[in-house]
Amino acid sequence: MSFSKEELARLRARFLELMAQTGNVTDLARSLGINRNTAFGWARKAGLRSQRRQRPHPAPNEFTPLPGGHPAHRWAVVSEALRAEARGYPTPLEPVTVPNVLPETPPEGLQDRHTEFLEQIGAAPGRPLLLVPVRVFRVKGVEISVRLFSRMRQVSREQGRPDPLLLVFGDLGEDPDYTEEVLDEAAQEGVLDHVRFLDGVPLQSHRGTGLRWYLDEIDLLRVSAATGGGVLFTPNRPDVESVGLGSVF
Template sequence: MPASDVTKADTATEHQGRRRARVALVCGDGLPVSGLLTIFRNIVDLVRAECGGIEFPITADLGYSWRPDKAVFYPSGAPGLGYPQWLEVTDATPVPDHPGLAEEWLGLRADIERAHELTPDERAAVTARIEELAAPYEEYFLSWLEKEQIDWMVGVNMTLSDATPVTLALHRAAAAYWSDGRPGGLILWDHDLFGSYSVHEGETRVYPQAPNVFTPVPVAPQRWVVPTQQLQDEGRSYPTELEPTLIPYVLPRRPQGPLRARHEEFLAQQGIEPDRPVVLVPVRVFRVKGVEVAVRLFAGLMRECERRGDPHPVLAVFGSLQEDPDYSREVLATVEAEGIGDAVRFLGGVPLTSNQDEAGTWRLDEVDLLHVAKATAGGVFYTPNRPDVESVGLGPALAAAACLPFAATVYNALDGVYGPGWRYVRIADTGDLDKAARQFADLLAAHRAADPALEADLEHNAAQARHVFPDEPCLRFVRGLGSALSPGSR
């Protein structure tokens, strides 16, 4: 069993005599796997190793029932989804699905974005529609909190307006449950906020530029966590006296040692010879993630490796082709046009913990995939196709944590969050990727040869990652949550 797979049994004897917190998770992404859930897994691993204090399993709602834009998972998840034993995921639908409900969720989101255009009567009508959906969710959340006796509920990306009725309900249920001095509370953990997350559908912006009359924002006594200074600054402009707390993301540990049996079986099942470098694209197959850019860059890399007589690499894209079918068709068309279908693998969504299905097929988690890339002298591509949608963009950090070479397009957070001094292939012009492909081929060759200069660059990046993404702020915050539950704090 992977080390990260926490069970009730293996935590029952840990930290005896200490108050273990009951934790719940509500994620607004509407997906069984996402970068934020993987970061949450990293936090679970870190907390368990360093300070304990959490009762397992953690109970969770991943947002399936209010995200019809994630159609394959709406409204209660898709069959066959696997979760780690430390996470119990509900398939609840507080508002039973019915004809027209999906359109109502999306219509509300659109109306909230254009709140500034609405007449007073139209605003009143939108408010009534929000209240109609909020009521059953408030009852649902309050019942959940009371039944599970939750100490801390973590709301992930709930401030955005994907489902304002649900956010409103969460705020109300939390206020009712944590009343009369009950210790604990609601933690809003936002990695995207309105102004910095400029996702569009066609020509229409999905979210308003800032909170408006319809959108609840974090308020005291809630706690509000963001991962970057830029998001903290944006949060400070919101209509609330609550100060966002800056806590950088927690990265996975560096993979160590040779490939294990599950890694070798995975490679065999994927038809990947062990001498072929595995290049990871750690993103969902979602339009702004720029998977088509990674495919074109990889095609150039393939041509360059062929010209040199180097081993042919394999491109492994984390995401599922089911999430955004229209965009997936464009990505697959790019793969076909480049003639590299035999060298590209879409992994269908990377699980929180490596697991085998009933047929024995392995799905590897992020840590194991980084291990495979490291052991095969591969690397990482991170290629957002627009500069203003990533609040962090963890691809470079994952590469650095695993001591892997990486290539990245220019995006705002890479300069604003990561800062200068990183050593990688910087792609300033996605219209001409041949130069970047040649540079990355050089890195793969140096990686295979364990070139000392490259090894020094990779260690330099790893040190940079530890500086930008330290563990201590997270540990300090979690220890504070534990202290707030002690008898003396009541």
């Protein structure tokens, strides 16, 4: 939909007026029929930030697959808090707690696939790689990792160290509204050109279309360790154990 300059000016004024009441750019853009990028631009120029919407986890329903329907089922959750919550699920199976741990990285140095991958993403030699090994999903707190990354870049410059690069594992298409907010956060912090979204990580490293390398988690950890990087995990919920998911195996 196109607007005249007068209509656009009225929409912008109405948008800024409503921002003081609702505070969520995505919701306002949808209700006013304007492009989200335009709305984020107006908010940015006015010095306003979109308020994050807290979405509670849905309770189990008829569409929620639950363990316990087969004798071979075993149920694992990542924390005692999730184990306590799971006791209220309509299944006789009792979960066990198995904390998440990162895989061990092999001791050998980088190989050709690792150096080719670094070239693909535009990482100069010696530039630390910071990993955000989560989906681009609201409870994962990717926007907090972006803000933390911005501060880490500032400290690196002050100390004369190489600027780090941020790699986010998740798919940008999973939650488009939240993706817009994450990209806006990166733009606000001035780090958008220094963040790479991998759109998913394969179970095993392989070459894809155009002979590009797609590295698995272990290889990404190897590259991060070899470059002096690290892992950022910044859930935006106070009950961080809720960010983990139970598994049936």
